[in-house]
Amino acid sequence: MKHLLVPTDFSDGSLSACRYALAMFPATDHHITLLHAYVEPLPGYTTMVQMTSTADADSVEAMAGFVKRLRDEMGASEPVPATKVVMGLLPAVINDTCDAQRVDLIVMGTQGAGGSL
16 A cells, blocks of 8 residues: 655645546555645744634645545545645655655645645
């Protein structure tokens, strides 16, 4: 069983990458993790803790919406990929996740909503 990592920014391009990953490597036979990284607030803001909490909550909520879109396309009988939302820069978060979770393959789109994918 291989472990696939699918970074997402919740864009249509990310959804296409998820579709591709699931078509090539069904979740019934492989472990698939959807990963979203968000950037921490700039230092110096007085409401930094509140902004971080809001950014995290917004990212978790967006991930739930993304999984729902994917689930609606896949059908209820298919297993849902695992999800992970992490604060940090995307390249570092991908590297850390690959090391910690022993990822075998990364599947990602070439154009994302924010330009970081």
